[in-house]
Structure formats: structure tokens, C-alpha cells
Amino acid sequence: LKVRMDEALHIAGPDSHVRLMLVVSHTGTPVPMTAGRDHKFNDLVDWYEPDCLPEIMHAEDPLFILHTAGTSRGMMHATGRYIVWASYAVDSTVNGAGTQPGIAQIARHIALVYGALANGMTIRIHEGQPATLAA
Structure with a gap:
């Protein structure tokens, strides 16, 4: 999918308006990355604490x-x-x-x-x- 996305963005040229791409590699296959635009999702979120306490809500909220x-x-x-x-x-x-x-x-x-x-x-x-x- 990433290769096809790169091809589409190349065809669109500067009209694509894509400035940032988050890449999730779930197959383990090497993925071509464009410096400055493409970022590995896990590299950006590995620091994030996965637990999130629920917010108490009233029934009519x-x-x-x-x-x-x-x-x-x-x-x-x-x-x-x-x-x-x-x-x-x-x-x-x-x-x-x-x-x-x-x-x-x-x-x-x-x-x-x-x-x-x-x-x-x-x-x-x-x-x-x-x-x-x-x-």
C-alpha cells in the first residue's frame, strides 16, 4: 500500500497537499520512507502511556x-x-x-x-x- 501511495503522491505532485504520512508496518516488510514526510507510527507513539482512566459521565451528559x-x-x-x-x-x-x-x-x-x-x-x-x- 505504501508504494502505491507514493506513486499516487508523485502523480499528484505539489497539488497533493500531503505533508505528513504516518506509516504502520504490520507485515515486517521493509517500507520505502521519504525523509521529512514519512514517519513510523510506532516511533512516534512508543513513549505514550497506553492506559487512560475513564472519565465519569452523568447519564444526561x-x-x-x-x-x-x-x-x-x-x-x-x-x-x-x-x-x-x-x-x-x-x-x-x-x-x-x-x-x-x-x-x-x-x-x-x-x-x-x-x-x-x-x-x-x-x-x-x-x-x-x-x-x-x-x-
Whole structure:
């Protein structure tokens, strides 16, 4: 993928506007790097502390706003209601008692983030593939 990205940036020339590229090498294959632009992801984040304490949230605190495509209108989702619903939806899906949320703008982060983490699941996201939820 990196070689193809370099080719695309070469074709685009100065119009590409790409000034920084983070490279994740997950195959162990040597990757050509462009000095000043390309940086190995692990070199930049190895110093970072992986543990992050959770923030205490009240049930009615805003969790996120989902905006309607093509408009300026949005719907605010409250933390408590959304987490409980997402947890139930994902737990029911994994245990075979329910159906997975429909493919929509919001469905991926229900399954991949909120519902899975609320149920203490491990999230594995593979390049180009749907996520796998493991209880």
C-alpha cells in the first residue's frame, strides 16, 4: 500500500497537499520512507502511556451529535441511554438473541466502539474487513 501511495503522491505532485504520512508496518516488510514526510507510527507513539482512566459521565451528559447528511441539523445522544442501548444491541447480537444494527451512518460505532466496549469485549479491526467482536 505504501508504494502505491507514493506513486499516487508523485502523480499528484505539489497539488497533493500531503505533508505528513504516518506509516504502520504490520507485515515486517521493509517500507520505502521519504525523509521529512514519512514517519513510523510506532516511533512516534512508543513513549505514550497506553492506559487512560475513564472519565465519569452523568447519564444526561452529551455523548455525541449525529448530523443529518447534507443539512446543519443534528441529534444529540445522551450518554446513559445510548450506552445502555448499544450494550444491549451488541450483547444480543453476539449471543444470538437479536439482530445486528442495520448498516447506517451510526451502526459501525455502535458495534465497534460503544456496544463492544460497554460489554468488555475485545475489538479487532482488520484492514478492509468488518470488525470481529469477541466475548
